[in-house]
Amino acid sequence: DPKIIQKPKYLVAVTGSEKILICEQYLGHNAMYWYRQSAKKPLEFMFSYSYQKLMDNQTASSRFQPQSSKKNHLDLQITALKPDDSATYFCASSQQGGNTEVFFGKGTRLTVV
């Protein structure tokens, strides 16, 4: 019974289009994150949020915009999609504070054609 729900599981998008990846967590955590995993790069940190506030952004491109409408939601909007954006995007969460276990969702596998 997954406690971090990511939708959709698979997504195919056309180059230049825009997509939103959905993430909801039911672990009662206050911190949420996005990570990306591709064949070229290992698990790569993108963003961290705490109490719905952006804490850290390691994504160079402004095409990636996290959106937090509720404390347990952290969606990821990606605009002007490129084939290089093809990857599995993992949403994750943890309790407030550092050095605590980070739980990962099942991921959204994005393919840009």
Place this chain on the structure above:
Amino acid sequence: GEQVEQLPSILRVQEGSSASINCSYEDSASNYFPWYKQEPGENPKLIIDIRSNMERKQIQELIVLLDKKAKRFSLHITDTQPGDSAMYFCAASGGSGYNKLTFGKGTVLLVSP
């Protein structure tokens, strides 16, 4: 920012033997070192972690060692089983960034019967 090196990239062992994976990090401020196991098509799952106030931690067949002076940490799996076959990632956090995990490139562990 933090960089984590992980070796080997592929590790083949016989069932019942031990397997060791080594990681090194650069940021002396890093103080939390988790290990994740990822099976094909699945999300990474925490299997063991160690904080900088410890040098050794064991959970059943998993042993983690941390050498802060050398900035190295390692995972040792004793009495490996075919079910241990998976991708393993080391990570470090606690330096720069908010709860940012910096991952190694991963080790594919193959346990043959």
